[in-house]
Amino acid sequence: MNLQVFERLPLEERLQLVWNEGNQLGIRFGRRHNVCLYHLQDFFAEIWLDPEEQSVSMVRAFTSTKCLEPYLSHINISELLTEHYD
Numbered sequence: 001m002n003l004q005v006f007e008r009l010p011l012e013e014r015l016q017l018v019w020n021e022g023n024q025l026g027i028r029f030g031r032r033h034n035v036c037l038y039h040l041q042d043f044f045a046e047i048w049l050d051p052e053e054q055s056v057s058m059v060r061a062f063t064s065t066k067c068l069e070p071y072l073s074h075i076n077i078s079e080l081l082t083e084h085y086d
Contacts, residue, residue, distance in 0.1 A: 003043045006061050014059040018045045026071045033057060037071050044068065 001021075006014060022038030022045060034049045044067070048058040 001041060003061055003063060006040070006043070006045070011056070011059060014045070014061070015047065015056055018047060018059060026074055028070050028074070035070075037068075 001017065006017065009017070018038050018040065022040045025037045025039055025044075027034060027036045032050065032052075034051055036047045036049065038045045038047070040061075043061050043063045045059060045061045046067075047056060048060065049055070050057045
Protein backbone atom coordinates (compact mmCIF):
# COMPACT_ATOMS: atom_id res chain seq x y z
CA MET A 1 0.00 0.00 0.00
CA ASN A 2 1.38 3.39 -0.91
CA LEU A 3 0.48 6.84 0.37
CA GLN A 4 -1.66 7.81 -2.62
CA VAL A 5 -3.85 4.69 -2.36
CA PHE A 6 -4.13 5.08 1.42
CA GLU A 7 -5.28 8.69 1.15
CA ARG A 8 -8.15 7.71 -1.17
CA LEU A 9 -9.61 5.24 1.32
CA PRO A 10 -12.55 6.20 3.54
CA LEU A 11 -11.72 7.11 7.14
CA GLU A 12 -12.85 3.77 8.59
CA GLU A 13 -10.69 1.79 6.13
CA ARG A 14 -7.65 3.98 6.83
CA LEU A 15 -8.18 3.52 10.55
CA GLN A 16 -8.45 -0.26 10.29
CA LEU A 17 -5.39 -0.46 8.06
CA VAL A 18 -3.29 1.57 10.49
CA TRP A 19 -4.44 -0.48 13.49
CA ASN A 20 -3.95 -3.81 11.70
CA GLU A 21 -0.72 -3.18 9.78
CA GLY A 22 0.95 -0.18 11.38
CA ASN A 23 3.65 -0.17 14.03
CA GLN A 24 2.90 2.34 16.76
CA LEU A 25 5.89 4.59 17.35
CA GLY A 26 4.60 7.14 19.81
CA ILE A 27 1.83 9.32 21.13
CA ARG A 28 1.54 12.98 21.93
CA PHE A 29 -1.05 14.64 24.10
CA GLY A 30 -2.63 17.94 23.23
CA ARG A 31 -5.36 20.12 24.67
CA ARG A 32 -8.05 18.80 22.38
CA HIS A 33 -6.55 15.68 20.80
CA ASN A 34 -4.25 12.80 21.53
CA VAL A 35 -2.30 11.86 18.42
CA CYS A 36 -0.86 8.37 17.88
CA LEU A 37 1.98 7.97 15.38
CA TYR A 38 2.29 4.79 13.31
CA HIS A 39 4.69 3.58 10.65
CA LEU A 40 3.42 1.67 7.63
CA GLN A 41 5.52 0.37 4.73
CA ASP A 42 6.74 3.63 3.19
CA PHE A 43 4.85 6.31 5.10
CA PHE A 44 3.75 7.43 8.53
CA ALA A 45 0.19 7.87 9.77
CA GLU A 46 -1.36 9.70 12.67
CA ILE A 47 -4.63 8.83 14.34
CA TRP A 48 -6.17 11.91 15.95
CA LEU A 49 -8.28 10.94 18.95
CA ASP A 50 -10.78 13.22 20.66
CA PRO A 51 -10.76 12.04 24.30
CA GLU A 52 -13.77 14.13 25.23
CA GLU A 53 -15.93 12.62 22.48
CA GLN A 54 -14.11 9.27 22.64
CA SER A 55 -13.85 9.22 18.87
CA VAL A 56 -11.38 9.35 16.00
CA SER A 57 -11.30 12.81 14.43
CA MET A 58 -8.82 12.18 11.65
CA VAL A 59 -6.35 9.73 10.16
CA ARG A 60 -3.55 11.59 8.42
CA ALA A 61 -0.67 10.12 6.41
CA PHE A 62 2.61 11.67 5.35
CA THR A 63 6.19 10.99 4.29
CA SER A 64 7.69 14.32 5.32
CA THR A 65 10.14 14.06 8.18
CA LYS A 66 9.11 17.61 9.16
CA CYS A 67 5.78 16.17 10.37
CA LEU A 68 7.72 13.92 12.77
CA GLU A 69 9.25 16.81 14.72
CA PRO A 70 6.63 16.80 17.54
CA TYR A 71 7.66 13.22 18.35
CA LEU A 72 11.43 13.38 18.06
CA SER A 73 12.14 14.28 21.69
CA HIS A 74 10.28 11.14 22.80
CA ILE A 75 11.18 8.47 20.23
CA ASN A 76 14.11 7.32 18.12
CA ILE A 77 13.20 6.79 14.46
CA SER A 78 16.71 6.96 13.00
CA GLU A 79 16.59 3.31 11.95
CA LEU A 80 13.33 3.86 10.04
CA LEU A 81 14.66 6.94 8.32
CA THR A 82 17.83 5.15 7.27
CA GLU A 83 15.92 2.19 5.84
CA HIS A 84 13.18 4.00 3.98
CA TYR A 85 13.87 7.67 3.44
CA ASP A 86 17.49 8.09 2.34
